[in-house]
Amino acid sequence: MTIITKSQVTGIILAGGKSSRFGSDKALFEFNGKKLVEYSIEKLTPLCENLCLSTNQPEKYAFTGLQTVTDIYPDCGPLGGIHACLLQSGTEHNLVIGCDLPWLEISLFQFLLQKSFGYHVVMPSHHGFRETMASYFHKSCADTLEQALMEKRYKIFDAIASLKTFYPDIANESFYSDKLFSNINYRGDIK
Secondary structure (H helix, E strand, O other), X not given: OOOOOHHHEEEEEEOOOOXXXXXXXXXXXXXXXXXXXXXXXXXXXXXXXXXXXEOOOHHHHHHHOOEEEOOOOOOOOHHHHHHHHHHHOOOOEEEEEEOOOOOOOHHHHHHHHHOOOOOOEEOOEEOOEEOOOEEEEEHHHHHHHHHHHHOOOOOHHHHOOOOXXXXXXXXXXXXXXXXXXXXXXXXHHHO
């Protein structure tokens, strides 16, 4: 089996959401002494040579020292962010992470990379759910995503329908827990 090295992987952190349910920019919210976006950076740094941060307010994220990428097609949700970052990515392999998932495990992303051969997209599934905000995208997906954006098909599953996609079930993997994909949408979720 071919091993994907750190230099062959770009991490894409999605921090462009409006956080309307949260009431303020949740990526910058402090949780247990760290901003939520810092958890995402921490999870991908061991696996990715380069990280890019999808945001339409780059000045707010200057403290991260990361390359920031603004949407080419604004107001299209996460799809716009993934598309813009894939175009900027210098690698074929890309790991995508949402900025509000502090309980994700590095092992999950290692698992996605191991399963990526022969696929455009790999998204973990568990108990009938497919997780778009912790996934693998090959750089070659960019054109298909752009087509979807041009056609105003902003749902990720609609956009990737024609791509070779794998949804491995991770419920029995050692890194899996019920909390793994718990995200923070409301301030009440922090408890």
